[in-house]
Structures are given as structure tokens and as C-alpha cells.
Amino acid sequence: MRWRRAGARLAAVAAAATMMIAGAVVPSATAASVPGWLSTKGSTIVTASGSPYVIKATAWFGMETSNCAPHGLWSISLDEGLDAIAAMGFNTIRLPFSNECLAAKSSNSINAAVNPGLISLSPLKLMDTVIARAKAHGLSVILDRHRPDSGAQSELWYTSQYSEKRWIDDWKMLAARYKNEPAVIGADLHNEPHGPACWNCGDASRDWRAAATRAGNAVLSVNPKLLIIVEGVENQGDGTATWWGGGLKDVRSAPVTLSVKNRVVYSPHDYPATVHQQPWFSAPNYPDNLEGIWDANWGYLVRQNIAPVLLGEFGTKLETESDRAWLKTLVAYLAKTKMSYAYWSFNPNSGDTGGLVTDDWRTWQTAKLAALRPILTPSPASTPKPTSTPKPTVTPKPTSTPKPTVTPKPTSTPKPTATPKPTATPKPTTTPKPTSSPRPPASASPRPAGITASWIPQSAWGEGYVAEVEVTATGPVSRWQVSFEAPGTTSVSNAWGMSCRLSGTTVTCQSADWASTLAPGQTVRVGLQAVATKAPSSPKLSVAAS
Secondary structure (H helix, E strand, O other): OEHHHHHHHHHHHHHOOOEEEOOEEEOOOOOOOOOOOOEEEOOEEEOOOOOEOOOEEEEOOOOOOOOOOOOOOOOOOHHHHHHHHHHHOOOEEEEEEEHHHHHOOOOOOOOOOOOOOOOOOOHHHHHHHHHHHHHHOOOEEEEEEEEOOOOOOOOOOOOOOOOHHHHHHHHHHHHHHOOOOOOEEEEEOOOOOOOOOEOOOOOOOOEHHHHHHHHHHHHHHHOOOOEEEEEOEOEOOOOOEOOOOOEOHHHOOOOOOOOOOOOEEEEOEOOOOOOOOOHHHHOOOOOOOHHHHHHHHHHHHHHOOOOOEEEOEOOOOOOOHHHHHHHHHHHHHHHHHOOEEEEOOOOOOOOOOOOOEOOOOOOEOHHHHHHHHHHOOOOOOOEOOOOOOOOOOOOOOOOOOOEOEOEOOEOOOOOOOOEOOOOOOOOOOEOOOOOOOOOOOOOOOOOOOOEEEEEEEEEEEOOEEEEEEEEEEOOOEOOEEEEEEOOOEEEEEEEEOEEEEEEOOEEEEEEOHHHOOEOOOOEEEEEEEEEEOOOOOOOOOEEEEO
């Protein structure tokens, strides 16, 4: 399924040149086809001609992190990544960003030898280019305000540093910038409201429905053709809790009503047990209970023809039987209901979910793609790429990773991206807030807390490096620590799933956020970025846990 056609495809898209005029992307007449502006009709997303349209997206994160650039551009070209996404069968990119990056003057982690035209661009002009190249590959773009700043996922749509006004003003700026670009089809207003965020509670400081209405109307006042994508909340009005951004029960009695009709698409997030051990994963009727849970929290919107749903994040490393059952059931549900979706993520450096490619950013995760096959329409000409493809010798860094969306969230959207969801995102991205702490199975003799850890180098360049650490709990763990010697390291500029400090030549990292509490046998992948004259090649890791 993959790369033999890449040369011809890249030649074709190179011919589909684009140019920037007054800050907006103007496509050439030869660009590949995208559906153009979309709207809603009942629970269906439709094209301008009224034909039903299913958004089949994957997230390519990084512009919400301190890199202010899609991750992986230290290894592959932008066109190479977009070509892979289109060949896999996706028709849309969900592009996370932070308000901090929108104002930044430069990005980092881009390999000039691989992406020579991108290295000098500001993040905003880089966004222009990502959109233009996505369109040339026949991909639409959903802009996802993933975080206010590049450090972490926020519970609410504003922080002490980034006000609601800044949030709305930036959305209006983007709406104006891409007003004449129909490849930009939607605005995902804020990623994963959680914690105090409520739905229609009447408290202006935390009422997400009211804030989404204000922001949605502001966006539509500039470009009335955009879809307004509204995520749910963690804590619902009936006292139940779910994933960050995942609760939409209260839409039934209090929908988002905007000044322009037929623009609202609701967008929950959903993850498996390896991201967080929700109560329903241990129910005796799992996975048969999942459909009822989804129906109650958000699926009813489609089942009852109330409004469209775009499942905005879901993903897994697909390493456990429970996760495989979850994904199989979810894919069947999406196929049956014809819902739109955005898989988390293309990036392999999402710590709690992994990605659709391996760490070389080229080799496809064929098992995951096979599981997604019922809802994908891959190119029949695509063929898998061999794992032996050489990687560039010069590799600038990531700076943080998503999630995770749960990362989640999972960042996991660390989301660092979960995102997070980054490599621990990874995510960088954020991790859904647990509704209950995972418990180890009962045992006559409880195992003592303990971990094992392994070093996984990611990239290194003359001024720094990025590495991941895979941590596995050998007993119930509430916190853990990893330390190693790193001569030449002068500072740790970023970390996800842990916090790190440098003392002399020793780097010591303490567990943090979604990676802190581990059940016996649970594995997480965390990471760091450091400023250094040389990278540790295979340091001895000292570990401790309690």
C-alpha cells in the first residue's frame, strides 16, 4: 500500500504550484480536487451540491508545541508526509496549533536539507504552506486550536496569559486569512475542555457552550462558510464523567445555536484502556457495552438526526487485546453511523497512542491501517514502503509532543499534543482526566512498586537531541524517577510525561501528568528535548519508584 507511486505523485504536486497573495493561499488551477465548503443537514455533512460527505482525517501535530512546526520534518519532507496521508485513504488533515505559535517569528526542528523552503518561514506562513501543499494532495484542513501556549493543554478556553479576547481575535484572524481558501473547511474552537468546564451551567467563566457560541459567531462573521467544530466537556450535567472533550449529553437540551445555520459539528474524543482505565473497560459485557456508552454521550446526535458528529480523536498502539477489541468495535460503529472522524495521530511520537507510521516517519503501521480499512478508502496504487529507507543524517529536533489527547487526554492530546498527545504527547498532547484511579488486580501478595526503563533515541543535531524513555511498571506505581549521565548537555528545554532537571552532567526526570500513576504491567513512553553539544548514545538509566 505505498511508496512506488510517490515519485510520480510528488512530480504531479510539484507542478501544482501555489503562491501566496496578501497572506492568503491562492491555489493553481492544476491542484488536486478538494470538496470545497461544507455545511450540515440534520446529522449529515454535505457538499455545496447537497451530497453527503464523510470527513476522514488524521492529526499531524507539532504546531501546538514549542517547535511551532509539524513534527517529523526533521526526517521527512512535508510533501512526503502529505502524500502518505492521502495514500492511506484520508481526505483531511486536523492541524493543531497554539496561539503562542501564531505570534512566533520562527519555528524549529525543520531539517533544511529535507525541507529547504520551510526553514525561514514564520509559523503562520508555514501554516499557509501546509494548507497549500495539503490542497495539492487533495486534502482539506481543519484548524484545531489545541492549546493557548505551547507548554500544556488548558482546562478552559482561556488562561491568565491568553484571554478569551485573544482566543477569539486569533480565530477571526485565521478566518480572514483563509476566507478565500475552501481547502480550510473547519475551525475546531478549543481542544478538550475539561475539569471545571461545564455545558450550559450559566457561569460565564466556565460555561463552554456559551463560549463556543461567542467564538463560533465571531468566526462566522468573518467567513460564514466554515464548519464550527465544538467539542464536549469532561463532566456532564447528570454527574457522569468521560474523556476530556468527550461529553455531549447536554446538547440534547442545550444545543449550540449560531447566527449562521447549518454550521455546527460536534466533536467528542474517545480512547482505549491503555490511555486511561475508564470503568466501562472492566465491565463484564465489554466490549459489547461500548455502543451504548457512545450512544448516550454523543452518538444519539447522529442516531436521532440532530446534528453531525466528527469523532475528533481516537487512537491506540494496538498492543493489547482490550485495545484491539475497542478499535474494532469503534470502527464498526463509525461505519454503521457514517460519522466523520479524525484519527490521532499520523505522528509516531504520540506517547500513549503511537501513530500511523513508525519512528522513521516513513514505514506504515499496517496493522492499524488494516483495522481502519472499513472506514478508509486507500489508493489502490499504494504499496508499503520498506523499512530500510535511509534517513537523513542531519536531524533537527522536536520540542514537545502531543496529547495527549489523552494525551490526552490523552494530549492523550499531549495530547505533549496528549496531546498533547508528543511522544508522550505527546498526546505532547494531553491526557484525559481520570474519573477513577486505575487499580491493580487483586492479589494475595501485592507487588512492590517498581519500574523498568529503556532509552530510545529519536534525533540529534549539532546543538541538541530528542530522546524517549519507555517506562514499564512492575508493580503499582504512584510516582517514578529516571536519571542518567549526559556529558555535553547544557539544559533540558522540554519534556513530556515527566519533568527534568540538569545537575552537573546528570539529568534527573520525575514522572508528571498522565504518566505518573501506572498500573502493574502498564507501559508509557515519555520524552525530552535537550540543548547539548552531543547526545547520549545509550546511557545507563537509574530508576526508582514508589
